[in-house]
Amino acid sequence: MTPKSVIYDQGYRRYEGRYLGRGYAIWSLFASDLRRALGMKRSWQYKVGLGILTTIIFAQALTFFFVSTVGPAALITPQAMLFDGMSFFLLILSAMIAPDLLCTDRRYRVLPLYLVRPIELYDYLLAKQAVLVGVVALASFIPQLGIFLAKALIAPSALEYVSTHGWMVGASAAASLVYALFYGAIASAIAALTPRWSYAAGAIIAVPVALGLASGIITILTKNPWWQLLDILSFPSALKDALFGVTIQATTFTFRMGREGEIPREVTMQPLETWIYGVAAGAFIVGALGILFARYVRARYE
Amino acid sequence: MNSTISVQHVSKWYGQVVALSDVSCEIGPGVTALVGPNGAGKTTLFKIIAGLLVPSQGTVRVLGQAPRAHPELSSKLGFCPETEPLYDFMTGQEFLELSAAMYGIADPQAAAMRALERVQLLSEKDKRIGAYSRGMRQRLKLAQALVHDPEILLLDEPLKGADPTQRLLLLELIRSLGQAGKTVLISSHVLYEVERMASQILLIHRGRLLAFGDVRAIRAAMDDRPHRVLLVSRDPQRLAALLTERALVSGVTLSNGQLIVEVRDPAAFYGRLPSIVVEAGAPLERLVSLDEDLESVFRYLVR
Numbered sequence: 001m002t003p004k005s006v007i008y009d010q011g012y013r014r015y016e017g018r019y020l021g022r023g024y025a026i027w028s029l030f031a032s033d034l035r036r037a038l039g040m041k042r043s044w045q046y047k048v049g050l051g052i053l054t055t056i057i058f059a060q061a062l063t064f065f066f067v068s069t070v071g072p073a074a075l076i077t078p079q080a081m082l083f084d085g086m087s088f089f090l091l092i093l094s095a096m097i098a099p100d101l102l103c104t105d106r107r108y109r110v111l112p113l114y115l116v117r118p119i120e121l122y123d124y125l126l127a128k129q130a131v132l133v134g135v136v137a138l139a140s141f142i143p144q145l146g147i148f149l150a151k152a153l154i155a156p157s158a159l160e161y162v163s164t165h166g167w168m169v170g171a172s173a174a175a176s177l178v179y180a181l182f183y184g185a186i187a188s189a190i191a192a193l194t195p196r197w198s199y200a201a202g203a204i205i206a207v208p209v210a211l212g213l214a215s216g217i218i219t220i221l222t223k224n225p226w227w228q229l230l231d232i233l234s235f236p237s238a239l240k241d242a243l244f245g246v247t248i249q250a251t252t253f254t255f256r257m258g259r260e261g262e263i264p265r266e267v268t269m270q271p272l273e274t275w276i277y278g279v280a281a282g283a284f285i286v287g288a289l290g291i292l293f294a295r296y297v298r299a300r301y302e
Numbered sequence: 303m304n305s306t307i308s309v310q311h312v313s314k315w316y317g318q319v320v321a322l323s324d325v326s327c328e329i330g331p332g333v334t335a336l337v338g339p340n341g342a343g344k345t346t347l348f349k350i351i352a353g354l355l356v357p358s359q360g361t362v363r364v365l366g367q368a369p370r371a372h373p374e375l376s377s378k379l380g381f382c383p384e385t386e387p388l389y390d391f392m393t394g395q396e397f398l399e400l401s402a403a404m405y406g407i408a409d410p411q412a413a414a415m416r417a418l419e420r421v422q423l424l425s426e427k428d429k430r431i432g433a434y435s436r437g438m439r440q441r442l443k444l445a446q447a448l449v450h451d452p453e454i455l456l457l458d459e460p461l462k463g464a465d466p467t468q469r470l471l472l473l474e475l476i477r478s479l480g481q482a483g484k485t486v487l488i489s490s491h492v493l494y495e496v497e498r499m500a501s502q503i504l505l506i507h508r509g510r511l512l513a514f515g516d517v518r519a520i521r522a523a524m525d526d527r528p529h530r531v532l533l534v535s536r537d538p539q540r541l542a543a544l545l546t547e548r549a550l551v552s553g554v555t556l557s558n559g560q561l562i563v564e565v566r567d568p569a570a571f572y573g574r575l576p577s578i579v580v581e582a583g584a585p586l587e588r589l590v591s592l593d594e595d596l597e598s599v600f601r602y603l604v605r
Contacts, residue, residue, distance in 0.1 A: 014451055015407070015450065015451035017408050017409065018406075018408055019406040019407070019450070020407070020408055021374070021406060022373060022374075022406075024403070024406050025403070025404045025405070025406055028400065028403035028410075029400075032400050032403075041391060041392065041396070042391065043391070108387060108388065108389055108390070109383075109386070109387045110387040110388070110389065111387075112349070112352075112354050112381070112383055112385075113381070113383070113401070113446065114404065116353065116354065116376050116379065116381040117376055117401075117404040117405055118373045118376045118377055118404075119373065120373060300354065
């Protein structure tokens with residue numbers, strides 16, 4: 001038998017499928033960034049950091065649950081107090097995720113590649129912001145929901161507990177969203193200013209903490225309560241308290257002045273109205289997102 | 303020519319610095335090379351066509367539409383920038399799948415595999431990009447521009463860093479894309495490679511368009527520069543004398559038995575050369591045009 005061979009020239013093979021639109025592109029970017037934020041395909045250091053933070057947040061939730069179950073009645077709304085305990089760790093979480101999503105893209109110079117896809121600059125930033133806010137909000141809300149469900153399960157009547165305390169789930173969800181939006185805005189604005197992950201992460205933690213310290217010192221020295229607004233981390237906290245119906249008490253500081261500490265001083269700070277914190281938080285979020293967008297409008301041309 | 307890219311009086315300036323000045327051209331299917339020294343404005347032109355930059359003046363139309371006003375146009379356009387915009391922590395396949403999905407391809411995995419196969423990176427698909435060699439990164443960069451099978455490809459220095467074998471592969475690939483009817487606009491510093499793959503060139507210098515079209519046509523249009531032709535004959539003196547006598551050449555150089563003549567009117571020269579050779583009684587052994595290549599054109603224009 002004669003061996004036969006044939007070469008089939010396939011020529012250039014064109015893509016004959018459909019091109020899905022802008023929504024699909026944004027969703028693809030969101031999904032990819034969500035995997036990155038959750039540590040998939042990331043360095044072991046990132047995974048360990050994320051694991052430690054998650055463990056701390058859930059350990060706090062567990063502690064608050066036990067204390068509120070067997071402890072004093074003061075912890076009747078453990079969710080509201082849990083926010084105070086975990087807010088700093090939520091800030092650290094934002095400081096991990098935001099630079100990873102924003103600084104990394106600029107450091108690897110992939111921004112032009114994204115922008116030649118069928119998305120606009122604001123789509124790109126929307127996807128990044130959605131991942132950041134989504135992860136922080138979930139990290140905050142899931143432990144709250146866990147406490148609520150656990151307390152409902154051990155209550156004499158789960159149904160009665162849910163009907164009387166059900167509003168707390170809504171309050172927790174709203175407070176989680178407030179924290180996530182606020183921290184997301186701070187973290188994104190700072191991360192937009194540098195392509196270096198470490199600088200951004202450090203600044204995201206250091207700037208609010210430094211402002212908080214400065215606020216405390218200036219407020220005590222000047223006795224002017226408006227300086228409390230310098231403590232930007234108090235904005236979401238004040239809104240959270242309002243959502244849970246917690247009244248903020250006046251704070252009294254006692255300290256001694258003079259070379260020998262011979263002059264006792266007492267300063268009582270009255271809290272500002274909740275609506276002031278609401279306005280300040282809104283203005284801060286808008287301002288921070290404005291910085292983020294303005295920085296990226298410039299970055300697209302670099 | 304049916305133009306797919308139309309650039310009309312485009313200028314771009316950054317403060318006092320003029321990156322592009324009144325550039326106009328119509329680019330159609332096939333491979334067109336954008337040639338010019340560093341800082342000529344090539345990357346700026348690429349970015350304007352890709353919709354990443356807005357021209358300070360003038361208009362750009364890609365498939366009849368303004369690129370920035372029509373984001374959907376981006377699915378018909380592939381851009382390979384000069385920089386290396388690749389995530390070190392992703393694998394080649396993951397990066398291409400993300401690229402394909404961002405372009406709206408319904409099956410990103412299949413598209414990624416096709417692109418990897420095209421640039422011969424299939425065997426390296428699971429390796430992290432951080433471990434890729436420079437040439438492999440170049441190929442991956444090209445693959446992300448090809449992954450959605452665009453009509454128009456903008457390739458800014460795609461051969462940079464590739465070794466000779468990879469250059470050959472990429473040259474062949476780029477040429478085949480041009481033959482498949484794609485509009486490929488490519489920039490490169492290696493002129494002989496450009497000449498091998500591009501049917502026409504766009505020569506740009508200090509932001510101004512110096513020449514556009516077929517290399518030989520551009521050379522022919524350069525009246526101020528006589529064409530240099532090498533003639534090898536058994537009797538070069540006689541041939542030189544006859545050519546000078548008939549005023550077909552403006553200059554003659556004779557060295558080591560080789561005759562180099564400077565020709566002002568190539569059409570008349572080549573038309574009458576056979577009869578002069580017969581008259582000289584010494585057949586021509588070699589005839590080489592010395593400055594019809596891209597390098598000469600480039601040298602003459604960018605001076």
